Amino acid sequence: xxxxxxxxxxxxxxxxxxxxxxxxxxxxxxxxxxxxxxxxxxxxxxxxxxxxxxxxxxxxxxxxxxxxxxxx
Numbered sequence: 001x002x003x004x005x006x007x008x009x010x011x012x013x014x015x016x017x018x019x020x021x022x023x024x025x026x027x028x029x030x031x032x033x034x035x036x037x038x039x040x041x042x043x044x045x046x047x048x049x050x051x052x053x054x055x056x057x058x059x060x061x062x063x064x065x066x067x068x069x070x071x072x
Contacts, residue, residue, distance in 0.1 A: 014049070017046075017050075018049070018050050021037060021042075021050050022050065024036070025037065030051065030053075031061060033051060034047050034051060034053075034058055034061055034062075035061075035062075035065060037050060037051075038058070038062055043055075044056075044058040044059045044062065045058075
């Protein structure tokens with residue numbers, strides 16, 4: 001397959017992923033949304049794209065959640 005076709009398929013799959021993820025997390029607070037998506041195995045970049053945040057923000061939030069768990 002050509003690179004153009006693969007890029008097109010990838011973009012469509014990304015759109016489907018966003019739609020499915022948003023339906024699952026739509027009524028939850030933003031912090032919980034990110035944590036759920038991360039726990040489902042998504043990367044910080046993927047979660048950031050879905051939630052409209054930067055991957056740096058998502059990674060920082062992930063680290064804060066880890067720190068909070070380790071204190072308990």
